[in-house]
Amino acid sequence: MSNIPHKKERSKHSGIIKIILIYIIVGGLWIFFSDSIIPHFTNDIEILTYIATAKGLLFILVTAALLYFMINNYVNEIKHVEENFHESEKRYKELADSLPQMIFEIDKEGLIKFTNLASYKMFGYTLEEITEGFSVFKTIVPGDRERARRNMIQIMRGEKKDVEEYTALRKDGTTFPVIIFSNPITTNKITTGLRGIAIDITERKIMEDQLIRSKEKAEESDKLKSEFLAQMSHEIRTPLNVILSYNSFLKDELANYLDEDQKSSFISVETAGRRLIRTIDLILNMAELHAGKLEVRINDINLYDILIELTKEFEHSAKEKNLELSCSKSCDVMPVIKSDEYIVTEVFQNLIDNAVKYTLRGKIEVNIYNNEKNNYCVAIKDTGIGIADEYMDKIFLPFSQEDTGYSRKFDGNGLGLALVKKYLDLIDAEIMVDSKKGKGSNFIVCFN
Numbered sequence: 043m044s045n046i047p048h049k050k051e052r053s054k055h056s057g058i059i060k061i062i063l064i065y066i067i068v069g070g071l072w073i074f075f076s077d078s079i080i081p082h083f084t085n086d087i088e089i090l091t092y093i094a095t096a097k098g099l100l101f102i103l104v105t106a107a108l109l110y111f112m113i114n115n116y117v118n119e120i121k122h123v124e125e126n127f128h129e130s131e132k133r134y135k136e137l138a139d140s141l142p143q144m145i146f147e148i149d150k151e152g153l154i155k156f157t158n159l160a161s162y163k164m165f166g167y168t169l170e171e172i173t174e175g176f177s178v179f180k181t182i183v184p185g186d187r188e189r190a191r192r193n194m195i196q197i198m199r200g201e202k203k204d205v206e207e208y209t210a211l212r213k214d215g216t217t218f219p220v221i222i223f224s225n226p227i228t229t230n231k232i233t234t235g236l237r238g239i240a241i242d243i244t245e246r247k248i249m250e251d252q253l254i255r256s257k258e259k260a261e262e263s264d265k266l267k268s269e270f271l272a273q274m275s276h277e278i279r280t281p282l283n284v285i286l287s288y289n290s291f292l293k294d295e296l297a298n299y300l301d302e303d304q305k306s307s308f309i310s311v312e313t314a315g316r317r318l319i320r321t322i323d324l325i326l327n328m329a330e331l332h333a334g335k336l337e338v339r340i341n342d343i344n345l346y347d348i349l350i351e352l353t354k355e356f357e358h359s360a361k362e363k364n365l366e367l368s369c370s371k372s373c374d375v376m377p378v379i380k381s382d383e384y385i386v387t388e389v390f391q392n393l394i395d396n397a398v399k400y401t402l403r404g405k406i407e408v409n410i411y412n413n414e415k416n417n418y419c420v421a422i423k424d425t426g427i428g429i430a431d432e433y434m435d436k437i438f439l440p441f442s443q444e445d446t447g448y449s450r451k452f453d454g455n456g457l458g459l460a461l462v463k464k465y466l467d468l469i470d471a472e473i474m475v476d477s478k479k480g481k482g483s484n485f486i487v488c489f490n
């Protein structure tokens with residue numbers, strides 16, 4: 043847009059110079075040749091005077107004709123440039139008017155020099171009202187005007203390029219949020235104002251508010267769910283503990299009067315009760331983690347002691363399935379780490395529980411070793427049913443199980459490994475799984 047008047051200016055000058063040059067050349071040649079040729083025809087002074095007059099008239103006629111053609115040509119050229127200029131100005135204005143956002147040009151005082159149709163609609167002014175001389179600051183709430191003025195000066199100085207958010211003010215006094223992108227207008231290295239675009243962000247703000255409210259709502263219902271779970275778990279666990287205590291009391295009291303079937307009924311009640319308590323514990327732990335209520339307590343803990351204790355705990359269930367369960371350490375010193383004892387115990391309890399549960403024959407080896415970074419790692423390796431490759435990326439998701447539905451052969455609720463992962467994230471430890479369907483699995487936990 044702005045370079046079109048320059049083109050016109052240049053063509054005007056070159057046209058005038060061309061005409062003057064042609065005039066000088068033609069005039070010079072005419073005078074030189076005519077004056078040197080005419081004396082060859084006659085010496086009569088009177089005739090020579092007539093010829094000189096006729097020559098002068100002819101010169102005027104020829105140069106007038108020449109000038110006419112050249113000036114006409116030049117005027118047509120100027121007309122053509124002007125038409126192009128108006129055409130491109132019209133195109134620029136139509137393009138600006140078709141934009142749904144306000145575009146503007148202002149001078150150093152903030153007076154509008156140019157704006158498009160959208161700005162009238164956006165701010166509720168008429169075309170006549172927003173003419174040259176209308177201050178752009180009238181379209182911003184008074185509280186934002188000083189900041190806008192400061193930003194304008196900084197942008198004109200080239201010190202700032204950022205987008206700024208303001209509260210825009212309509213003619214009727216209503217407001218809406220806008221963001222303004224602007225750049226300095228520079229002519230011959232002198233900054234004369236700003237050119238920019240103002241975008242109405244009302245819808246974006248509404249969506250942001252809705253997102254924040256939905257997030258708060260989701261957090262609130264998550265908290266309620268966790269509190270509900272904690273409450274319900276407590277309500278179930280308390281009577282269940284009473285049932286289990288009386289079951290064990292009755293089993294011991296009546297031991298001499300019970301036949302084998304009756305004894306196994308008591309054992310079934312105990313096993314089912316323990317399973318229910320384990321499930322409730324897992325749900326409770328998950329709820330606690332979700333609610334962010336678990337406090338991590340870091341102390342020096344001995345991994346070997348914890349794992350020896352846990353293998354003892356699972357000895358009985360492993361023996362019942364004829365499985366070998368062993369715990370060893372390949373490191374020279376006692377593996378003492380700084381971590382949370384409760385969390386570490388919960389992690390390995392879940393992993394050893396799974397290893398025993400998903401192994402039908404063979405063995406489970408728990409081993410502590412140092413990895414290449416000299417960090418302590420624990421591998422729980424089993425010769426169990428193994429895990430399919432396709433299931434691997436879902437293994438740590440809550441309630442996910444490789445084998446689902448009523449035909450499922452194993453107990454469980456799919457919470458164990460999800461808990462393990464969340465616990466390990468809390469204590470900055472990592473877990474890796476290596477498994478082959480039908481061959482066995484190796485769960486490795488490394489402490490950083």
Ligand code: ADP
Nearest residue numbers: 396397400428443444454455456457458459483
């Ligand atoms: P679950 O209560 O079902 O055991 P987990 O979250 O502990 O839930 O484990 C998720 C799933 O991962 C299990 O259902 C099982 O399919 C698979 N899995 C976990 N540990 C082993 C393992 N040692 N061997 C084979 N599969 C395993």
